[in-house]
Amino acid sequence: MARMKFLCDADRCIECNACVTACKNENEVPWGINRRRVVTINDGKPGERSISMACMHCTDAPCAAVCPVDCFYVTVDKVVLHSKDLCIGCGYCFYACPFGAPQYPKVGNFGSRGKMDKCTFCAGGPEADLSPAEFQKYGSNRLAEGKLPLCAEMCSTKSLLAGDGDIIAKIYKERVVKRGYGSGAWGWKTAYKETVAI
């Protein structure tokens, strides 16, 4: 079985934000929520780098551990998903997540902000695969169609990689060896407790 991960090669990312837009459109993400975002570090300085970040689908995910109604589940591909039917919108996953992935459709206090929403690795939710109910709540289920997340698939510089962790780590390692530098597999240490040696 694959162990799905994201890896953003910051030395390639040009901060075009196409992944952000692709995700919003593919999944009909509610207004005000960005499941994916691009953060620029040291903006305007010589060493600036941009990193595209979304839910990392952590190993032993903190969000799942703290959820008071235990509404998270992990798919066979190790994608971390949740049930919006069970979610009570309490905000605990939002406190625990190291990547700021969980978001809520409404402003106000937790409990009246609606169901938590986050990146699904384009893998839908607990409803039947590719059903209208699934699309309406979670967006598209590209994994069920045999495709990878759209953000990574359409990344023009192939900076954002999505897929089996071992394979994308290998691609990244080869790049680093070939060009001789790399700013790191951003988020990996925090999400997977391991990183790609550079």
Next chain:
Amino acid sequence: MRLSRSILSFFAVLGVVLGLGLSSPAMAQQNAPINPTASSVREDQLLNALKPGSAAEIGGRISIPDGKAATLIRPAGREWREFHQGTMHLVGAVAILGMLAVLVGFYLKRGKIMISGGPAGSTITRFGAFDRFIHWTTAGCFIVLALSGLNITFGKVLLMPIIGEVGFAAMAQLGKYAHNYLAFPFMIGLALMFLVWVKDNIPGMIDLQWFAMGGGLIGKGHPKAKRFNGGQKMVFWSVILGGAALSVSGWYLLFPYTAGGVLNLQFWNVVHGIVGVVLIGAMLAHAYIGSIGMEGAFDAMGSGEVDLNWAREHHSLWVEDEMKKGVVPARLQAAE
């Protein structure tokens, strides 16, 4: 001879040092590939530079309107999770089960504390309607807040296996609303409680004597006390200070955007959770002694009228004061 040897060896060493020094940059230049981004930020550097507190997040600039999304990595989420699933559960279980164990032990050893002289048959007013209204508003809210709060902490372990995930989620949602809305009458009740009772709860020497005598709970005899004895003053101040801590921390949890970031929310959650369970433990003891633990105590908050002998035993100085004010105890109608 000796001198020339040492001069020779000196030059030999110098030669080696110079040779190495000259050759190493050349070697490095041959092997190192061109790095056009030598000054680029690296994740491991930033992670290592993280300090608890202000610099506990890696962030940058973002071009979407949601400025909060500019935080890239916040490893502290992992620590908060450890706290919430570990320490919080432990402190909660110890505070509540520990207190229940103490109370059961106390009951088995000491039994219900009876009025030593038996009921007098006449009563004196202890709490008027307004006092009792405030007490039960605050206490009622507290009980619901405590249960709905504990449901967040322990519900999925204790209740979900019994009622199933769908039923539990529906209940937890209700609990969440209850916790959100009852927070407000609780805070109002707390403020009123403070205003109405603070004048009788200023700690004094008499309280030290009360504690020295074990409050009449552990030792023998009845220490002197005014309107509230030492133990009750402790209850009062735990409720006021604990309630204030719960109100402040709960306020930030209720209105997350006033807290200034997720790290602060994690902090307030820790304060809220720990103060909450400790106060629940304390209130278990209070509720015990105010009901099944002591004959005649509940009447003070029930009808508001307490038996004169009960009052003399537990609040001797208060009774004297009331009598001086000209309060006349009411005779109970003879039982038929």
